Amino acid sequence: MNQIPVTIVQEHKLPIVSKIIDRGTHSFVGILRDHPTCVLKRPRQNEDTLKSEKRALALLGQHPYIVQLQRTSESGLCFEYHPFRSLRHYYAESGPPSLDQRYRWYHQAVSGFAYIHSKNLIHHDISARNVLLSSDLTIKICDFGSATQLGEEIHGLAEFRYSFGRVSREWKATFMYDLFCMGALFYEIIVGKPPFDDLNRAEVVERFKQQTLPSLDAIEHTYATIIANCWNDKYSSFQELEADLPSQVQEYHNGLSESTILS
Secondary structure, eight states, X not given: OOOOOOOBOOGGGOTTEEEEEEEOSSEEEEEESXXXXXXXXXXXXXXXXXXXXXHHHHHHOOOTTXXXXXXXXXXXXXXXXXXXXXXXXXXXXXXXXXXXXXXXXHHHHHHHHHXXXXXXXXXXXXXXXXXXXXXXXXXXXXXXXXXXXXXXXXXXXXXXXXXXXXXXXXXXXXXXXXXXXXXXXXXXXXXXXXXXXXXXXXXXXXXXXXXXXXXXTTSOHHHHHHHHHHHTTOOSSHHHHHHHSOTHHHHHHTTOOHHXXXX
């Protein structure tokens, strides 16, 4: 049987990139040498691993809480460079910000992912590592490589500390999967670390099977309730989740500044 040759992209042999800032299973991200305000997302192999991402970004268009694709090329996808990088990287480098700031991110995440679902698109890899921060600390949801239209066959899963080993029924994309994983994103935003960060994969999955979830005692009651509802499949849509947010978030959507929300 003839084997199809696979070309592995060698990161150090890509002269248009000056520095690699992130590495994933299927791609890497580097700062463009001649355009240091931009980054290139490049697949590791010659397979069309960015096809889903390009399709998702074209469907979503522009949104204040979603990363913007600047251009495409034979080398990959080009995005604006956000030096603060991801929420997880920010916490590792700078520690947790004020509680007010964390609540702002909580609200922004709800708005951003609600918009994604309004397009019948499931992100399928929700994580603090896939939420970037702009220079003014506004979130920018990124990495749509696992994104799938509602009802389509899935081709990627969230990290195990977010999904707790859960998979969608019949491997079809559903809103419920993202809503479940939102609980872990909210938890990491507030607490500053992923759920069960001291346990390995098998231990995390076993805790979930036993319905033993992380303690929420240290989190303000309203936000803790939303996290618990995500993990217990109480929401079928982001509209239901938004209804449980403090009333100030509605004021924000009506045009007041974010400082008004949580002051």
